[in-house]
Amino acid sequence: xSELVIKNLHVSIEQKEILNGVDLTLKQGEIHAIMGPNxxxxxxxxxxxxxxxxxxxxxxxxxFKGKNLLELAVDERSRLGLFLAFQYPVAIPGVTVAxxxxxxxxxxxxxxxxxxKGMPILEFRKMLKEKMELLKMDSAFAxxxxxxxxxxxxxxxxxxxxxxxxxxxxxxLDETDSGLDIDALRIVAESVNALSGPELGVLIIxxxxxxxxxxxxxxxxxxxxxxIVESGGPDLALQLEERGYDWVRxxxxxxxA
Amino acid sequence: xxxxxxxxxxxxxxxxxxxxxxxxxxxxVPASGxxxxxxxxxxxxFNRLSLPTMTEEAWxxxxxxxLPADTVHLPTExxxxxxxxxxxxxxxxxxxxKPGGQVVLLPGxxxxxxxxxxxxxxxxxxxxxxxxxxxxELVARMTGQTVSxxxxxxxxxxxxxxxNGVVLYxxxxxxxxxxxxxxxxxxxxxxxxxxxILVWVDEGASVTYVHEAASPNENGSxxxxxxxxxxxxxNASMQFVELQSWGRHVxxxxxxxxxVGHDGTLDWIFGAIxxxxxxxxxxxxxxxxxxxxxxxxxYFTDGFQHLDHDTQQNxxxxxxxxxxxxxxxxxGHSRSVWQGMIYVAVGAAKADGYQANRNLVLSSNARADxxxxxxxxxxxxxxxxxxTVGKLEQEPLFYLKSRGIPEKEAERLLVEGFFDPIMxxxxxxxxxxxxxxxxxxxxxTQ
Numbered sequence: 160x161s162e163l164v165i166k167n168l169h170v171s172i173e174q175k176e177i178l179n180g181v182d183l184t185l186k187q188g189e190i191h192a193i194m195g196p197n198x199x200x201x202x203x204x205x206x207x208x209x210x211x212x213x214x215x216x217x218x219x220x221x222x223f224k225g226k227n228l229l230e231l232a233v234d235e236r237s238r239l240g241l242f243l244a245f246q247y248p249v250a251i252p253g254v255t256v257a258x259x260x261x262x263x264x265x266x267x268x269x270x271x272x273x274x275x276k277g278m279p280i281l282e283f284r285k286m287l288k289e290k291m292e293l294l295k296m297d298s299a300f301a302x303x304x305x306x307x308x309x310x311x312x313x314x315x316x317x318x319x320x321x322x323x324x325x326x327x328x329x330x331x332l333d334e335t336d337s338g339l340d341i342d343a344l345r346i347v348a349e350s351v352n353a354l355s356g357p358e359l360g361v362l363i364i365x366x367x368x369x370x371x372x373x374x375x376x377x378x379x380x381x382x383x384x385x386x387i388v389e390s391g392g393p394d395l396a397l398q399l400e401e402r403g404y405d406w407v408r409x410x411x412x413x414x415x416a
Numbered sequence: 417x418x419x420x421x422x423x424x425x426x427x428x429x430x431x432x433x434x435x436x437x438x439x440x441x442x443x444x445v446p447a448s449g450x451x452x453x454x455x456x457x458x459x460x461x462f463n464r465l466s467l468p469t470m471t472e473e474a475w476x477x478x479x480x481x482x483l484p485a486d487t488v489h490l491p492t493e494x495x496x497x498x499x500x501x502x503x504x505x506x507x508x509x510x511x512x513x514k515p516g517g518q519v520v521l522l523p524g525x526x527x528x529x530x531x532x533x534x535x536x537x538x539x540x541x542x543x544x545x546x547x548x549x550x551x552x553e554l555v556a557r558m559t560g561q562t563v564s565x566x567x568x569x570x571x572x573x574x575x576x577x578x579x580n581g582v583v584l585y586x587x588x589x590x591x592x593x594x595x596x597x598x599x600x601x602x603x604x605x606x607x608x609x610x611x612x613i614l615v616w617v618d619e620g621a622s623v624t625y626v627h628e629a630a631s632p633n634e635n636g637s638x639x640x641x642x643x644x645x646x647x648x649x650x651n652a653s654m655q656f657v658e659l660q661s662w663g664r665h666v667x668x669x670x671x672x673x674x675x676v677g678h679d680g681t682l683d684w685i686f687g688a689i690x691x692x693x694x695x696x697x698x699x700x701x702x703x704x705x706x707x708x709x710x711x712x713x714x715y716f717t718d719g720f721q722h723l724d725h726d727t728q729q730n731x732x733x734x735x736x737x738x739x740x741x742x743x744x745x746x747x748g749h750s751r752s753v754w755q756g757m758i759y760v761a762v763g764a765a766k767a768d769g770y771q772a773n774r775n776l777v778l779s780s781n782a783r784a785d786x787x788x789x790x791x792x793x794x795x796x797x798x799x800x801x802x803x804t805v806g807k808l809e810q811e812p813l814f815y816l817k818s819r820g821i822p823e824k825e826a827e828r829l830l831v832e833g834f835f836d837p838i839m840x841x842x843x844x845x846x847x848x849x850x851x852x853x854x855x856x857x858x859x860x861t862q
Contacts, residue, residue, distance in 0.1 A: 210818075212814065232817070232823075233814060233817040234817040234819075234820050234821055234823065237817070237818055237819055237820035245818075248815065249811045249812050249815045251812050251815070251816070251830070251833055252833060253830075253832065253834055253836030254830070254832065254833035258829070259816070259819075259829065262816075262821050262825060262829055263816075263819040263821055266819075266820045266822060266825065304833075325819065325820065
């Protein structure tokens with residue numbers, strides 16, 4: 160079983176420490192949520208797990224499927240089974256959704272067999288069509304330039320489409336609910352639910368509770384000031400919904416002198 | 417009084433003094449035939465003009481001092497028998513299963529073919545020597561129709577001594593459905609390939625013509641100098657695709673001009689991936705009211721390649737439209753120059769001109785110069801231009817890699833994406849595939 164283990168993780172960006180000692184273990188089949196106010200390092204954690212070059216790990220360890228994740232390049236992490244659904248997916252004009260996904264799928268095949276010629280085009284089209292139907296996406300979507308001119312909802316759905324196609328073992332959803340109206344939120348959440356199961360571990364990063372009305376986590380963590388300060392069950396999220404973050408701040412932040 | 421330090425500027429060689437000169441002789445100029453006078457005049461001009469130097473505005477960024485002018489010779493009759501043969505791939509038509517005609521120009525020879533069906537319609541598509549023999553009046557009429565040997569040393573050289581040439585004539589009102597292809601195959605070193613292409617699409621006629629120049633990479637140097645003269649008559653239309661994949665040892669020069677008549681249309685596509693050094697002058701003359709021309713270019717340089725392209729969109733009549741988009745990527749220590757000008761003559765009201773040049777610089781040692789220009793002498797016109805030089809951005813690269821795509825391939829996808837707007841303008845799968853293959857090869861190497 161795949162397992163993501165984060166031990167005492169310290170991360171800086173431009174010499175400023177953002178994460179100072181994050182510990183978290185996430186197993187395939189589990190759904191975790193990390194909640195917290197803005198600017199506490201939630202997205203930094205997501206980017207660091209994926210290996211974004213702007214984030215420097217200054218201490219701690221990350222292990223995934225028994226491998227030291229910090230020694231792996233970004234693309235290797237992905238092919239090992241890690242996935243990040245971006246909060247702000249970048250537009251790539253000139254590259255269609257289909258062309259991009261085929262490159263991603265074929266990169267995975269070539270790791271298994273260096274000589275692989277790639278998934279036959281008809282097989283790929285059929286597969287993509289199925290995934291898009293699952294996500295209630297129009298088939299014309301495959302021919303559009305990736306994230307270029309996509310609405311907020313389309314971008315998030317495109318992220319989930321990629322997740323469905325690449326079949327990760329651990330998926331990080333970074334503020335996937337942000338910028339979505341209630342209908343788009345429901346479609347995205349239903350899609351994630353359709354994909355989740357014993358094969359998939361999910362780490363939901365969110366500011367608000369509302370996504371958790373649709374995707375039920377077994378574990379909820381509260382992040383504050385660059386570390387996880389509280390962990391609990393689903394009731395912890397409800398508690399945040401009712402009482403906000405102030406009680407957490409009062410409990411863990413030092414009062415200014 | 418304080419003595420000022422004396423500054424002595426020593427110049428061992430004046431900038432712009434080419435080190436070498438050509439070794440062609442008057443005896444090489446064909447003395448008989450319908451073009452004898454034209455060639456003789458061109459030869460005189462060739463002797464009168466000096467090699468361009470970097471003090472001339474058009475040549476400011478392209479240095480010819482290393483041009484091995486003294487080593488290049490004309491291929492002898494039948495020289496192709498001793499040189500590398502045309503690769504089968506290059507003979508495969510890029511545009512259709514079977515072209516209506518194909519002219520292969522070889523060192524010291526040519527192989528023309530035109531389908532009987534098209535021959536019956538009065539279309540002429542053959543090599544220059546055959547055309548001079550069989551259609552001397554037409555050749556005389558078309559030669560010098562848009563390009564003059566006075567335009568420069570290389571134009572004069574090609575005018576005087578061109579051994580390789582294509583003549584294409586489409587009679588009035590004839591629409592040619594199947595594309596016509598020609599290939600200039602220029603293997604070998606120390607050779608001078610001189611070419612002259614003549615096209616006339618007569619009133620109301622239409623044609624698609626693809627011309628490719630290519631050679632293998634070799635050690636040494638070879639020269640190509642060419643003239644392309646095209647006339648698109650009133651209500652005629654032409655799609656013209658030019659592909660340049662010369663070997664990395666070739667010094668390549670061309671003067672090209674297309675004139676488009678009343679309500680005529682031209683769709684002109686350029687693709688350049690080869691040569692050591694190239695300097696092209698490509699001009700669009702919109703001479704008739706309502707004439708339209710589109711120029712679309714792609715180039716990808718690497719190593720020490722140097723590509724310099726001058727374009728000119730001349731609006732010489734009212735209601736004329738031009739649209740130019742050139743996109744290039746650069747690797748290694750390569751360099752590109754694009755210098756474009758939209759000119760709107762007095763009285764060319766309602767002219768609509770557009771030009772854009774976009775460059776993607778993939779290496780810190782590569783350099784792209786992009787110099788747009790407008791010269792507008794008429795009122796009530798619309799002219800816009802844009803030029804950019806950029807690098808691959810980190811965030812798209814990270815995004816692609818985060819999906820498991822290795823760095824090199826992610827780069828290639830972004831480069832392909834960059835070129836996609838140009839690919840969208842090329843209606844031929846074969847041409848697109850040829851360029852995509854070049855992108856593959858060029859992005860794969862360091």
